[in-house]
Amino acid sequence: MSSSYAIIIPAYNEARTLRNIAQSALEFSNVVIVVNDGSDDDTSGVVSDLPVIIIEHEHNQGKAASLWDGIQEARKHQVDFYVTLDGDGQHSPNDIPRLQTQLEEYPDSIIIGARLADKSAIPAKRYYANRIANFWLAWAAGYPMSDSQSGFRIYPARLFNNLKISTSKRSSFVFESEILIKAAQLGIQSKAVSIPAVYAPNARPSHFRGVRDITLITLMVARYLFMRGMYLQGLYHSTIKPKLLPEYKEKTDYAGCLMGLLSFIVIIITMSISLLTTLLYVVKKSRQNDCPSEYGPVVILGKKLINNQPDTEYIERLETALRLYQINPKLDFYLLGGMTGDAEISESGAGKKYLVNKGFKPDKIYTEETSRNTLENLAQLPESLPGERHNIVLISSQYHIARASIMARQFGFQVHVCPAKTISAKRLGFGYINEAFLLHWYITGLIYSRLTHNNTLLSRISR
The missing domain is CATH 3.40.50.620 (HUPs)
Incomplete structure (x- = not known):
C-alpha cells in the first residue's frame, strides 16, 4: 500500500491493544492517524514513539467525532483513500490487502471488511443486532449489505468533499451507518470482503450497546425512509430483487427480513397501537x-x-x-x-x-x-x-x-x-422496549406463516 492511503484509528481506552495495531498499520501506509478520544488510560502514550499522527480530544466525544477529525486530518495529506479500523483488536491491519484487492475491482466504492460470515466467532446478540441493522440500512440505501456495522473500511476520499453529517456523541455508532445512506445518494455503494471476526482476549468491552445503538440507527433510517416516501424502490432493490437471483437463493435467508418488514408495516398501519399493546403485555408479564x-x-x-x-x-x-x-x-x-x-x-x-x-x-x-x-x-x-x-x-x-x-x-x-x-432500572427500561419490538416481530411472523400456510417458516418458529 502506498501513501495514497491514510489509515485512521479512533481510540478510546485502547492502551492494551493500540500499539500492535498502529505498528501493523505503519507497514501499509506512512500516514497513520490515531485519534485519542479522551481516554482515561495511556492510549496516546503507547504510540507516542511511533511515526503516527496523534489527535487528542480533551473529553470523550464519541466515535463519530473521532472518525470525522481523523478524516479532516487525512484530507491535508491529499491521499485518494481513507482506511478506518478500530483500535481494540477486532480488525487486523494485515487484512488491508484483502480490502485493497476488492478496491482494485471497484475503485469508486466503499470497501467493508465483513465479519458476519464467521457467525460462530461473533457474540450472538451482536450478530443478530447487525442483521437487523443490515436490513434497514439496505432498504434506505437501495442495495443489499453484508455487514453494515463493521468499522473496517476503505472510503474514497472524494466522498467527503462536501459531505454534511452529524458527528455528535449521540451519533457515535450512527455515523458509520448514515454515511452508507448518504454515499448511496451520491451513487457510491459498498462492497463487502469477508474477513475473520477477531475478539482479542485483552481487549476492553465493546462500546457498542445493542439495544440503544440499534434503536438510534433504526430511528435514523426511519427518518430517511419517511423523507423519501418509504422508498419502496430501495426495498425492492435491497431485498426482493436479490432474492430472485440464482446466486442468492442458496446462501441468503430473507425470512427474518420479511418478518421485520411486515412488523414495521403493521406498526405504521396501526399507528403504533399494536406495538404499544405489545409493550404493555411485556411489562404486565414482568410483574x-x-x-x-x-x-x-x-x-x-x-x-x-x-x-x-x-x-x-x-x-x-x-x-x-x-x-x-x-x-x-x-x-x-x-x-x-x-x-x-x-x-x-x-x-x-x-x-x-x-x-x-x-x-x-x-x-x-x-x-x-x-x-x-x-x-x-x-x-x-x-x-x-x-x-x-x-x-x-x-x-x-x-x-x-x-x-x-x-x-x-x-x-x-x-x-x-x-x-x-x-x-438495573435502566436495563429494565431498555429491555422492555427491545422485547416489545422483538415480540411484535415474532407474532407478526407467526400470524403471517399461518395465514399463508408457510410450513417452512412455521416449523422454525413453532412446533
Missing part, C-alpha cells in the same frame, strides 16, 4: 411473581457469560431457581444455552457450576449446550425433556419472560412464568 413450586420441570434460560462467569442478570435467574429448589428439592431443573461470544464454557455449563456450588444436587440439573438464542433454546427443549413432560416453570429476566413464554407455548409447552428480578 408476575407467583413462581409455582409444585410444577416441574423448571427451565432456566441462559445468558451470555462475562469472562466465563454468569453476569448479574444470569445470577438472578439462577438464584430464582435456587429458591424453588429449596422449597421443593424433588424438582428437575433444565439449564439452556450453548457457547456464545468468546466464552470457553457453555452458558448452561456455567449455570450448573454456579448452582452446584450453591448446594444443588448435580443429578437434578440437566443442561442443553448447543443453542445460541431464545428461539433455539425453546425449539430444542422438547427433545431434552423425557416423555411428555411439557408442563414447565420458565425462568428468565423480567423484561424477557413475556417473549420467552409465548415462544415456549408455540413449541407445545404449558408455561408457568417465573420472572427473575432485573436490578
Whole structure:
C-alpha cells in the first residue's frame, strides 16, 4: 500500500491493544492517524514513539467525532483513500490487502471488511443486532449489505468533499451507518470482503450497546425512509430483487427480513397501537411473581457469560431457581444455552457450576449446550425433556419472560412464568422496549406463516 492511503484509528481506552495495531498499520501506509478520544488510560502514550499522527480530544466525544477529525486530518495529506479500523483488536491491519484487492475491482466504492460470515466467532446478540441493522440500512440505501456495522473500511476520499453529517456523541455508532445512506445518494455503494471476526482476549468491552445503538440507527433510517416516501424502490432493490437471483437463493435467508418488514408495516398501519399493546403485555408479564413450586420441570434460560462467569442478570435467574429448589428439592431443573461470544464454557455449563456450588444436587440439573438464542433454546427443549413432560416453570429476566413464554407455548409447552428480578432500572427500561419490538416481530411472523400456510417458516418458529 502506498501513501495514497491514510489509515485512521479512533481510540478510546485502547492502551492494551493500540500499539500492535498502529505498528501493523505503519507497514501499509506512512500516514497513520490515531485519534485519542479522551481516554482515561495511556492510549496516546503507547504510540507516542511511533511515526503516527496523534489527535487528542480533551473529553470523550464519541466515535463519530473521532472518525470525522481523523478524516479532516487525512484530507491535508491529499491521499485518494481513507482506511478506518478500530483500535481494540477486532480488525487486523494485515487484512488491508484483502480490502485493497476488492478496491482494485471497484475503485469508486466503499470497501467493508465483513465479519458476519464467521457467525460462530461473533457474540450472538451482536450478530443478530447487525442483521437487523443490515436490513434497514439496505432498504434506505437501495442495495443489499453484508455487514453494515463493521468499522473496517476503505472510503474514497472524494466522498467527503462536501459531505454534511452529524458527528455528535449521540451519533457515535450512527455515523458509520448514515454515511452508507448518504454515499448511496451520491451513487457510491459498498462492497463487502469477508474477513475473520477477531475478539482479542485483552481487549476492553465493546462500546457498542445493542439495544440503544440499534434503536438510534433504526430511528435514523426511519427518518430517511419517511423523507423519501418509504422508498419502496430501495426495498425492492435491497431485498426482493436479490432474492430472485440464482446466486442468492442458496446462501441468503430473507425470512427474518420479511418478518421485520411486515412488523414495521403493521406498526405504521396501526399507528403504533399494536406495538404499544405489545409493550404493555411485556411489562404486565414482568410483574408476575407467583413462581409455582409444585410444577416441574423448571427451565432456566441462559445468558451470555462475562469472562466465563454468569453476569448479574444470569445470577438472578439462577438464584430464582435456587429458591424453588429449596422449597421443593424433588424438582428437575433444565439449564439452556450453548457457547456464545468468546466464552470457553457453555452458558448452561456455567449455570450448573454456579448452582452446584450453591448446594444443588448435580443429578437434578440437566443442561442443553448447543443453542445460541431464545428461539433455539425453546425449539430444542422438547427433545431434552423425557416423555411428555411439557408442563414447565420458565425462568428468565423480567423484561424477557413475556417473549420467552409465548415462544415456549408455540413449541407445545404449558408455561408457568417465573420472572427473575432485573436490578438495573435502566436495563429494565431498555429491555422492555427491545422485547416489545422483538415480540411484535415474532407474532407478526407467526400470524403471517399461518395465514399463508408457510410450513417452512412455521416449523422454525413453532412446533
